[in-house]
Amino acid sequence: MSGPLDSLMKFSSARSRSITAENVYGEPGKGGMAEVSETPQPEVVKIGQEWSRQSCARELGRTWKVRPCIALPPAKVTTLMDVDGPGCIRHIWITVDGKHLRNLVLRMYWDGEESPSVEVPLGDFFCNAAKHTANITALPINVNPTNGMNCYFPMPFARHARITVENLLPDEMIYGLYYAINFEELDAPAGEAYFHARFNRTNPLRYGDDYAILDGVEGRGHFAGCYMTWQQNNDGWWGEGEVKMFLDGDKEYPTICGTGTEDYFGGAWGFNGTFSSPFLGYPFGGENRTGARHSLYRFHVPDPVHFREKLKVTIQAIGWRDKGRYLPLQDDISSVAYFYQSEPHQPFPALPDRNGLEII
Numbered sequence: 001m002s003g004p005l006d007s008l009m010k011f012s013s014a015r016s017r018s019i020t021a022e023n024v025y026g027e028p029g030k031g032g033m034a035e036v037s038e039t040p041q042p043e044v045v046k047i048g049q050e051w052s053r054q055s056c057a058r059e060l061g062r063t064w065k066v067r068p069c070i071a072l073p074p075a076k077v078t079t080l081m082d083v084d085g086p087g088c089i090r091h092i093w094i095t096v097d098g099k100h101l102r103n104l105v106l107r108m109y110w111d112g113e114e115s116p117s118v119e120v121p122l123g124d125f126f127c128n129a130a131k132h133t134a135n136i137t138a139l140p141i142n143v144n145p146t147n148g149m150n151c152y153f154p155m156p157f158a159r160h161a162r163i164t165v166e167n168l169l170p171d172e173m174i175y176g177l178y179y180a181i182n183f184e185e186l187d188a189p190a191g192e193a194y195f196h197a198r199f200n201r202t203n204p205l206r207y208g209d210d211y212a213i214l215d216g217v218e219g220r221g222h223f224a225g226c227y228m229t230w231q232q233n234n235d236g237w238w239g240e241g242e243v244k245m246f247l248d249g250d251k252e253y254p255t256i257c258g259t260g261t262e263d264y265f266g267g268a269w270g271f272n273g274t275f276s277s278p279f280l281g282y283p284f285g286g287e288n289r290t291g292a293r294h295s296l297y298r299f300h301v302p303d304p305v306h307f308r309e310k311l312k313v314t315i316q317a318i319g320w321r322d323k324g325r326y327l328p329l330q331d332d333i334s335s336v337a338y339f340y341q342s343e344p345h346q347p348f349p350a351l352p353d354r355n356g357l358e359i360i
Contacts, residue, residue: 014088014184019081021070026083026183034067072104072167072174081163081181085111088190089155091182094122098133098147100174102357105166110194111159115347118197121357122165124336125197126151127283129229130293131359134283137276140225140299140338153224153338156190168354193221193340198348201356203332204233210244210314214337216349217311221341225279225299226313231332231359234319235290237270238329241316248309256305261315265296293359299338313337 017026022034036057057064072078096104101123108118123129126149127136136143142150155161163181167174184190198214205211213226223245232238239261244254258264262271266280276283279301285294305311317329351357 014186017083017087017183017185019083019181019183020179021067022065026081026181032063032066034062036061036066069176069178072165072177074167074172075170077164077166079162079164080179081161081183083161083183085157085159085161086186086189087157087161087183088186089157089161089181089183090152091180092151093180093182094126094149094178095147096122096174096177098123098128100169101128101133102359103168103174103354104177105168105351107164107166108155108195108197109160109162109164110155110157110343113344115345117194117343117345119348119351120197120199120336122149124199124227124229124334127227127281127295127297127336129227129334129359130284130295132284134274134295135276136281136283136297137278138281138297138299139278139301141227141297153195154190155195157194158189168357170354192342194343194345196221196337196339196341196345198337198339199334199351200337200349201332201334201352203334203356204330205317205333207330208328210316211241211333211335213243213313213315213335214339215312215314216346217307217339217341218309218346219342219344220308221311221339222304222306223300223311223313224304224338224340225297225301226338227297227336228295228315229334229359230294230296232288232292232294232319232329233290233331234327234329235288236319237288238294238317238319238331239270240318240320240326241329243313243315245305246310246312246314247305247307250312261296264315265298304340311339 019026023031057066102121104122106122106125107116109116127141140153241261243258243264245256247255271282274282279299281297283295317331319327319329321327
């Protein structure tokens with residue numbers, strides 16, 4: 001009989017590495033080497049969110065927490081990770097001022113591909129897109145006070161891995177991005193299926209349409225779950241809609257058809273309070289009124305949804321009108337789909353611009 005921690009009893013040939021602002025390439029024996037600047041930086045000290053390279057460690061010098069974070073220039077892409085494989089990312093931790101969760105776009109590229117396998121606003125990737133962030137106690141995504149965002153999805157790469165973050169603000173530096181990307185250098189690739197995450201937003205959903213959580217996926221793989229943020233534009237209950245998964249040759253009718261929104265996300269009878277659990281959650285929401293926002297997640301870790309050729313995942317937006325009739329809703333709905341698949345993947349649709357991402 002084996003347990004979940006049994007791997008700790010076995011030796012591995014993997015080499016552990018960690019990329020941070022103190023070791024930008026995760027190289028062995030190269031952490032904490034930043035020099036203390038001799039040039040005063042009063043504007044940075046005044047802001048207080050970017051760690052001044054001359055203030056806090058000025059009496060102690062090198063190795064004393066000289067550069068634990070970075071600043072992101074306006075309208076620029078900054079590379080966080082750029083390493084050769086084979087390897088596998090095991091944990092990502094990031095924190096930044098919560099007001100920037102949709103002003104930053106996270107992208108990941110595997111094995112030299114031009115089209116990213118991950119392209120998601122930073123907050124949405126970590127299940128936080130609403131104006132009020134929520135703690136998440138799920139197994140793959142974990143968010144703790146205050147805005148400590150963690151990801152445990154394994155991300156294998158055979159030849160190369162590159163991770164970038166883009167500041168969408170045209171004229172504002174974003175100070176104080178802290179991050180740690182913990183990965184293993186391996187002797188051989190860790191797996192065949194590559195990690196992907198894709199964002200979508202429809203605002204508002206057209207009357208009578210289903211919302212597409214994921215569409216246009218071709219190849220072999222498995223659906224690992226989704227995060228959704230939902231603003232209702234009508235009073236009353238908004239979650240009668242069913243999740244549908246169209247696998248491989250499905251046309252009009254799906255292979256997998258759920259029974260209701262709260263059912264798919266692990267609740268029942270209209271929720272009745274927020275919750276966060278290892279694989280399912282409704283961490284933010286509770287009010288069923290016009291303008292209310294809701295956050296939901298479902299991770300298919302013990303129950304991945306397998307596909308061999310194609311995958312499409314949709315959800316209906318259904319409320320109630322008079323005389324016990326369904327009302328197709330025209331809400332503001334966003335989602336992140338997490339999935340693994342073979343490469344190459346189909347390029348993602350263009351991400352909305354900053355105005356298209358903004359939550360008012």
